Amino acid sequence: MALDTTNLSILKLAGTPEQQKHASRILPIRKNGHILLATLLLTNTVINETIPILFDNIFSKGFISVIVSTALLVLFAEIIPQSIFSKHGLAIGAMLVMPVKALIFIWMIISWPIAKLLDHMLGTHTGITYGPSEFGALVELHDKSKHEEGTLRHETADLLQNILSLQMNPIHQIRQFNNPMLLLSSSTVIHVDQIIEYMKEGQSHVVVYDKYDKEDASLLEKEYHVTGVISLKQLLLALVERNESQPIGELASKPFLTCSSTTPIIEVMYRLLKSKNKEQVVLIYRTEKDIKKIKEERLQKIQELNIKRQDGLNRHRRSIGCMSRRLVSSNCRTCGHLSSELLRSTSKSSFNQSVEEGTVCSDVSSSSKIDAEVELGLVGMMTGANILDQLSLDGPHLNFSHHPSNPV
Template identity: 30%
Template sequence: MAVEYQCCETQFFIRLLIILLLVLFAGLMSGLTLGLMSLSLVDLEVLAKSGTPQDRKHAAKILPVVRNQHLLLCTLLICNAAAMEALPIFLDSLVVAWGAVLISVTLILLFGEIIPQSICSRYGLAIGATVAPFVRVLVWICFPVAYPISKLLDYLLGHRHEALFRRAELKTLVNLHGNEAGKGGELTHDETTIIAGALELSEKTASDAMTPITDIFSIDINSKLDRDLMNLILEKGHSRVPVYYEQPTNIIGLVLVKNLLTIDPEEEIPVKNVTIRRIPRVPETLPLYDILNEFQKGHSHMAVVVRHCEKTGQQSSNNNADGKHMLKAKY
């Protein structure tokens, strides 16, 4: 009788241990399903290249495992389902049927779903990197069943899972990372402004960045560089001043203010006697990227935007006050 009692006690603890392992295994599979599948390949590649040293190490271990995401998903779900289906079988030998169902649901819900997913959603990168070798073994074990299902999912849903942001989404993401958003971001206001401006640059043309000719400070080529004009130029604080002929809309070039430092206002030298640099003319539909490339060549940091006439198909004449606008390079 003592031997039979010891045997029953041993079987009881063995089944209890198996139940515990099944719950932990199901919880691990459930947590990894959430933790690993929530990490896109783009997120992992970013962490592997520019994350902290620890994140780089973890991402490098996880990347080979999650590269075939449908195969990984099928493996984790198959293992999770097998553990949950086996749990009532061992519980049924210890308690009555309704008790086995009640205990099974409670254990799976609490220790197999809620707690593991809560932990893995927060520490999914570290946990995934730790169990990556074990997951590889499971992939090979479940391969005969998981592989055909994963190939079917690839065919039906596609196998590309890159979570790349569109231009507008990326701009919003940058703004959220600014310290002004109050979400713990490290980007300053100037940095977010520069990045957002660069993202919008490809969609804007010269007409979006030009300054109306009426708001431009310019000087007549026939005027004299007397004390009043020199003081006015210095007061404006521009490094370049457009020069026009007869009327402000007829811009013919520009002068560099630094070249006027050696001029004596008492001599009243005419503007036409100083060096006048050529100013390029660009159509209003020219993309800002093309204009920026021209500015970077160093030939000019200012351009005249010429409006295109819809009726004649020609550029506006110099006498049309609405035909010309100034575009300044801002750095």
């Protein structure tokens, strides 16, 4: 039972030939964990009850048979087997597969109903699975630079953690996302001097757009109808070769990808790798779904903070110092301070939620603060190179605290 199905599956796929052989033998009976558990416990119970009875016939006094049988069971059924199985469990488990199958067959009439009841109440036995944070912690435990028994180079561990962070982090968290975009109308006539000036400012591409005045324009086409993206270097070469200026809408532009601001970075990277164009541009849009998610996350953080403050206030009220001050002066300044902070935070949370739901009106300053990060439309641009740069950043970038996410 100590052999986890996930670990057995790993050994079956990537272990030594001997480990693969042992794991392949054990896995079929280990997968049905409740039948195996019921069988082993029934067998163990019968043995524990039978041995004292057998020794009772040998020793005339009952208490002697109990002491001897208990000592033998603890020594030969607990201590010695546990110490041996902890180091050689895989090999011994594979050797005992046939006897265990025989026991399962013998106890099937009793163990099968028990196993089905446990499956219904607790669910079937599954191996251990790790989310991105847990998997990142596992990688860190194997970092040679941090643990003597580690098996991974620091560079390997750091790279793996960066890759895992790409699944957890949305595209708008990339540093380059906040860089200002260069948007120009397709009718704009651009000159060489202007391009050089843009490049000095750190710009690499120009987003070419037409005003979109259709009533049925989709959300992604709202405000700007992007017709293409042009690299400033290529634009400079084209103008130098032609020795004349012309509207940028008439120049050849590159294809581009689009995604929402909450798309995981790993998904965007996968699309870029499939396109086989490292310099391809990704335009990031904020959709109504993104805004709804941002508001929900914002309110959730405030509510979690309120819960922590309430817990802190309750712990303080139960402390000896607080009870002593209230007993003497019927007032505790710390309690008053914590209560006022909790009241302000709760009031702010309720007000923000009411404004976002439209149930109350707010002044311009409050509204601008609430909606500062929830504007629709085109909000960012980056290249595949910017996203790939995330793999070389110094880590770790993972939060090993509880993070509700899908397992890897």
